[in-house]
Amino acid sequence: MRRSKKERQELLKQTIEENPFVTDEELAQEFSVSVQTIRLDRMELSIPELRERIKYVAEKNMQDEVRSLPIEEVIGxxxxxxxxxxxxxxxxxxxxxxxxxxxxxxxxxxxxxxxxxxxxxxxxxxxxxxxxxxxxxxxxxxxxxxxxxxxxxxxxxxxxxxxxxxxxxxxxxxxxxxxxxxxxxxxxxxxxxxxx
Amino acid sequence: MRRSKKERQELLKQTIEENPFVTDEELAQEFSVSVQTIRLDRMELSIPELRERIKYVAEKNMQDEVRSLPIEEVIGxxxxxxxxxxxxxxxxxxxxxxxxxxxxxxxxxxxxxxxxxxxxxxxxxxxxxxxxxxxxxxxxxxxxxxxxxxxxxxxxxxxxxxxxxxxxxxxxxxxxxxxxxxxxxxxxxxxxxxxx
DNA sequence: TCCGATATTAGGACTAGGTACTAAAAAACA
DNA sequence: TGTTTTTTAGTACCTAGTCCTAATATCGGA
Missing domain, CATH: 3.10.129.10 (Hotdog Thioesterase)
Incomplete structure (x- = not known):
């Protein structure tokens, strides 16, 4: 099903937020548009590429690990x-x-x-x-x-x-x-x- | 400083464990060997490539996240x-x-x-x-x-x-x-x- | 010191998942 | 209808690799 640009970009944002591991290729299929369109969308929305996203998640993980060691296990x-x-x-x-x-x-x-x-x-x-x-x-x-x-x-x-x-x-x-x-x-x- | 193969591989393992974000290129410089040598080493030690390592860390993170903030509305x-x-x-x-x-x-x-x-x-x-x-x-x-x-x-x-x-x-x-x-x-x- | 084994390096072809760019086609709108 | 926006296609290039072949280096033993 084809959606409007705005609608698609909204969904795109959500989709990637939920699953940062998804490739442009997969997204293109999901939304029935070309890979290039997905890339333009990501640009407009300032969403980094797959590898950067994964890296970000991984880095957050590493930080969390060090954070939970010294500052003790505090919520907030x-x-x-x-x-x-x-x-x-x-x-x-x-x-x-x-x-x-x-x-x-x-x-x-x-x-x-x-x-x-x-x-x-x-x-x-x-x-x-x-x-x-x-x-x-x-x-x-x-x-x-x-x-x-x-x-x-x-x-x-x-x-x-x-x-x-x-x-x-x-x-x-x-x-x-x-x-x-x-x-x-x-x-x-x-x-x-x-x-x- | 050049080390023996065994010594180098031991250090390599440690280094990557400490910092999974290091590239073969950087490791090659660190150990003053060629990139190819590093790759052979990784093979022998069954250490996956950078991207796979990062992905692994990121995935672990995602798992943790679902665990720590339960999706379901009820705890237990x-x-x-x-x-x-x-x-x-x-x-x-x-x-x-x-x-x-x-x-x-x-x-x-x-x-x-x-x-x-x-x-x-x-x-x-x-x-x-x-x-x-x-x-x-x-x-x-x-x-x-x-x-x-x-x-x-x-x-x-x-x-x-x-x-x-x-x-x-x-x-x-x-x-x-x-x-x-x-x-x-x-x-x-x-x-x-x-x-x- | 030479020989063979092991270790290292170099290079080429190929991959995924992109960026950056140009250009053309399609769709939307006024 | 013409104009603007959106979408698609295609090219060259990038990183950080894999896989493979082939050429050197280095080392231990006879």
């Missing part, structure tokens, strides 16, 4: 941290984080950002969440930037209370009180401690 | 559901769900399973988590199978309380009380309702 980007005191992270809500039906962020992503920030702020070898009291105060839409602020409230014998408030702009969208277990050094402080 | 597999009453789901804890340091499942995955089950059990167009009171009662290790059981406790004017308990074997590992907002049909029931 930590932009400020004072160990055992406070921390701030940013999380951009993209299409994969929302419900398809209504475009609202799924709760567990906001929870993940907050929880992971609560873990990160603790200056110990190990930190585990014991309990949490959380509130989703406003729905968060796709393309929002969520800023989570964690504050250590108090700390006593292996237990630390961390308050996390998340905002979109000036709106509070999430609040949580996390009760964290901590284990100072390595081995024998066994995590069975986490029994609450 | 629902094995039983009675709308507005109860539901059960299974979630297998794999290496990507645990902290590298201690092999313990990160809290937000257990939360995600429970929260997502609470959403699923509600028989309405839309369900959003308003607040939640949760407890991680025991650490969950890699390769565990977590069974979450959701039960609708009560329901009144657009608000439904869902209790979720998650088990590994017979051990309770997580408990949460979720207060869910529900909107029967589509548009105008505006989600500002979620102000708590």
């Amino acid at each position: 980007d930590i932009i400020d941290i004072e160990l055992d005191k406070s921390a701030i992270s940013i999380f951009d809500v993209k299409k994969e984080h929302v419900f398809k039906r209504n475009g609202i962020a799924r709760g567990h992503h906001l929870f993940a950002q907050a929880n992971s920030l609560a873990v990160a702020v603790i200056n110990d070898e190990m930190a585990l969440t014991g309990k949490a009291d959380i509130r989703f105060t406003q729905p968060v839409k796709e393309n929002s930037r969520v800023i989570a602020k964690a504050k250590v409230v108090r700390s006593q014998k292996g237990r630390t209370i961390v308050d996390v408030s998340s905002f979109v702009g000036s709106d509070l969208v999430f609040r949580g009180e996390f009760s964290m277990f901590r284990a100072p050094s390595a081995e024998k402080e066994e995590i069975d401690e986490t029994r609450n | 597999d629902i094995i039983d559901i009675e709308l507005d009453k109860s539901a059960i789901s299974i979630f297998d804890v794999k290496k990507e769900h645990v902290f590298k340091r201690n092999g313990i499942a990160r809290g937000h995955h257990l939360f995600a399973q429970a929260n997502s089950l609470a959403v699923a059990v509600i028989n309405d167009e839309m369900a959003l988590t308003g607040k939640a009171d949760i407890r991680f009662t025991q650490p969950v290790k890699e390769n565990s199978r977590v069974i979450a059981k959701a039960k609708v406790v009560r329901s009144q004017k657009g608000r439904t309380i869902v209790d979720v308990s998650s088990f590994v074997g017979s051990d309770l590992v997580f408990r949460g009380e979720f207060s869910m907002f529900r909107a029967p049909s589509a548009e105008k029931e505006e989600i500002d309702e979620t102000r708590n």
Whole structure:
């Protein structure tokens, strides 16, 4: 089926986004146009060639790998941290984080950002969440930037209370009180401690 | 500096492993041999060409992506559901769900399973988590199978309380009380309702 | 020191998946 | 109808290879 140029280019963009591994040849067949047309389309849309796309995906992968090693496994980007005191992270809500039906962020992503920030702020070898009291105060839409602020409230014998408030702009969208277990050094402080 | 064949091939393997993006040309210079020699080496060591290597890395990345942001709307597999009453789901804890340091499942995955089950059990167009009171009662290790059981406790004017308990074997590992907002049909029931 | 084996290099033909460019044909529109 | 836009075709060139043949180099042993 032949489509208009505009329509075709829209679909082309989507198709390549979904599957960056597709060749011009295959796309030409898919859209029943010549390979040259596909190439003109890519030009107009500034979509790089197959190999560059693959390379990009691969490079992203490598970066992710190094990123997940040193900065620890945090959801969202930590932009400020004072160990055992406070921390701030940013999380951009993209299409994969929302419900398809209504475009609202799924709760567990906001929870993940907050929880992971609560873990990160603790200056110990190990930190585990014991309990949490959380509130989703406003729905968060796709393309929002969520800023989570964690504050250590108090700390006593292996237990630390961390308050996390998340905002979109000036709106509070999430609040949580996390009760964290901590284990100072390595081995024998066994995590069975986490029994609450 | 010229090395013996064996030595060179050993280094070659390492070099490519570290940086799969290196070309034969660059390797030839690095080892002061001809491009052909590098190619013979790759043959003998069964190392694929640059593009195949890059493609492999990229593909691995894509796989990871689908894994980390589940396509399906529910985290875990629902094995039983009675709308507005109860539901059960299974979630297998794999290496990507645990902290590298201690092999313990990160809290937000257990939360995600429970929260997502609470959403699923509600028989309405839309369900959003308003607040939640949760407890991680025991650490969950890699390769565990977590069974979450959701039960609708009560329901009144657009608000439904869902209790979720998650088990590994017979051990309770997580408990949460979720207060869910529900909107029967589509548009105008505006989600500002979620102000708590 | 010469011999044969192994290792290395050079070169040509071919490949995929393109870029960059020119030119012609087809379709859309005014 | 003429003009503009869009599409197609074709050429030369590119990278990073494969596959193959043939010519050298290098090395160990008799």
